Amino acid sequence: MSQPGFQLGQKLKERWLLLLFGLPFAAVGIGFALFGVIPQLKDWQSMQRWEEVPAEIEQVELKSHRSDGSTTYEVIARYRYDYSGRPYQGQRVGVASGADNIGDFQQNLYDRLRAAKDKARPVPAYVNPEQPAEAVLNRELRGELVIFKLVFVVVFGLVGLGIWAYALLARPDKAAGVAEADAQVKPWLTRNDWAPVISSDGKVVMYAAWGITIFWNAIAIPAAVGAVGEALGGNHAAYIALIFPAVGMGLLAWAVKATLAWRRFGPAPLTLDPYPGSIGGQVGGTIDVNLPYRHDQVFEVVLQCVRIYYSGSGKNRKRRESLVWQREGAAHTQRTARGTRLSILFDVEDGLPVSQAPDNNYHLWRLSMTCELEGADFDRSYEIPVFATAQNAQALREPSTAHSAAEQKREQALESVLNIRQIPGGVIVHYPAFKHIGGKFILLLVGGIFTAVGFAVPSDDFPAWLFALIGAPMALAGLYLLTRSLDVRLDQNALITRTRILGASLGNRRTPRSEITGLALAESYSSQSGRQHTTFYKLQAVHRSGKKTTIGYNLAGRDVAEQALESFSLLTGVPQQ
Structure with a gap:
């Protein structure tokens, strides 16, 4: 076991840049505090015991400072007062010094002091009895100014201290005590997060949810309070700022939900079988969940290999991911003494990328699992080590893709796309329009907006017609994909396809059956929502000449597409390629 001192030294070596990155955030937060x-709080508290005396305003001025598009204000004053029979002169106006534009405190205070000076009317001053030369004209605590400063304390302080806490408390990335020879042969031994038992992202999601919630609301709530004051003063447009605390309440609900999910299901670690997951073999394991067993619970599971890369630079730098490989299924469940055990198993073909340590461009394998339940849903993700070991599971036998719930889901997905009818020696298939409209509608909408801008914006100083040049093809493509339907007939005599747009036929294409040598799948397009990737496939008939004719599309996911390919092949007798 590694010694604490050694682990701390390893963390500092690995994460010194992260500690350095957190330094300015922590410095700002601690500095404001x-x-x-x-x-400010200390002065305000002590001023409540100061004695009130009349003071004469000798000079008062409202100074303005303009910087970065905003104007701040500060009241400057000089006044005389007597205490214990001795004259004094003071210049301190309020508890807090300096210029600001938080509310209209400075303007109101200036108006009051200016009116007192013009009318030669005394104003109250508050004198420190222990040091009579120290006095102040206004000893009110400006709550809005304190909150404004607390935003910096909370936001920057939490970010900085959170970064430091992770860097110093999280276990080191690299595993200690691994010989170089073993690291070359078994690279999965070199990292702590590639252990046989993989932690889920449940705790990380919970902490992230609370961090984002606190960060957002620390900014949104003070801004909304100030905006309400503006709106009550007549600037009704300021009410739009209430959107931000509304979003903050949504984030709070997310954080509470993540917390309830963590408390309900517990850590739910994944124990790999085999270890590591195997390219050219199987990826599998078991998860013990603190959840009473029910036979009708369906835990959907997705295994992905994704490429992580970064694009842009500076503040435009973004983390992106693209799908390399994906399989979907359902976990097999069984009762345990403490709840429910989930078993996952996938076959993985050769030639896929292995797991890599995080970098600017690397591959990772992710196992995600979801189950809709009453109350908090189960939603966990695991980043797992997968390498080309060609090993199979020792204790697991049932593939997740063969689960009855997974098969039923594939059949439903296939039925939603395919309207298939068997005929002697073949099939007739109808693909209706307006299916999987999400991405197609966005393409139409964006293209339509670009086109409208191209025609509506005057082009005297800017070639707005470029927008129309880009947008029109996008809009037409989206409209075509949305309204297109396809009829396919494949029998012993010929392959006949007919494409329609809003029911209007674009003509038939006929290919003799003897020219069709096989059926194949090809990727069409992909969509992504969060970590959920969906690749859509098209089914093609391969001609003897090498040409291909599309006979099916909108097949969501590799498993659904392969099932469609198998069904076509069985019903028509055309072999798969």
């Missing part, structure tokens, strides 16, 4: 909020 030590030099802004705490002194």
Whole structure:
């Protein structure tokens, strides 16, 4: 076992850049607390014991400072007062010094002091009895200013301290005590997060949810309070700022939901079988969940290999991921003494990328599992080590793709796309229009907006017609994909396809059956929502000349597409390629 001192040294070596990155955030948060909020509260508390005396305003001025498109204000004043029979002169106006534009405090205070000076009317001043030369004209605590400063304390302080806490408390990335020879042969031994038992992302999601919620609301709520004051003063457009705390309440609900899910299901670690997951073999394992067993619970599971890369630079730098390989299924369940055990098993073909350590461009394998339940849903994700070991599971036998729920889901997905009818020696298939409209509608909408801008915006100073040049093809493509339907007949005599747009035929294409040598799948397009990737496939008839004719599309996922390919092959007698 590694010694604590050794682990700390390893963490500092691995994460010194992360610690350095967190330094300015922590410095801003701590600085605002030590030099802004705490002194202001301390002064305000002590001023409540100061004695009130009349003061004469000698000079008062409202100074404005303009910077970065905003204007701040500060009241400057000089006044005289007597205490214990001795004259004094003071310049301190309020508890907090400096210029600001939080509310209209500075303007109102200036108006009051200016009116007192013009009318030669005394105003109250508050004198420190222990140091009579120290006085203030306004000893009110400006709550909105304190909250404004607390935003920096909370937001920057939490970010900085959170980064430091992770860097110093999370276990080291690299595993200790692995010989170089073993690391070359078994690279999965070199990292702690590639252990045989993989932690889920449940706790990370919970902490992230609370961090984002606190960060957002620390900014949104003070901004909304200030906006309400503006709106009550007549600027009704300021009410739009209430959108931000509304979003904050949504984030709070997300954080509470993540917390309830963590408390309900527990850590739910994944124990791999085989270890590591195997390219050219199988990826599988078991998960013990703190959940009473029910035979009708369906835990959907997705195994993905994704490529992670970064694009852009500076503040435009973004993390992106593209899908390399994916399989879907359902976990087999069994009762245990503490709840429910989930068993996952997938066959993985040769030639896929292995797991890699995080970098600017690397591959990772991810296992995701979801189950809709009353109350908090089960939704966990695991990043797992997968390498080309060609090993099979020792204790697991039932593939997740063969689960009855997974087969039923594939059949339903296939039926939603295929309207198939068997005829002697073949099939007749109808693919209706307006299926899987999401991406197609977005293409039509964006293209339509670009086209409208191209025609509506005056082009005296800017070639707006470029928008129309880009948008029109996009809109037409989206409209075509949305309204297109396809009829296919494949029998012993010929392959006949007919494409229609809103029911209007674009003509038939006929290919003799003797020219069709096989059926094949090809990727059509992909969509992504969060971590959920969906690749759509098209089914093609391969001609003897090498030409291909599309006889099916909108097949969501490799498993659904392969089932469609198998069904076509069985019903028509055309072999798969």
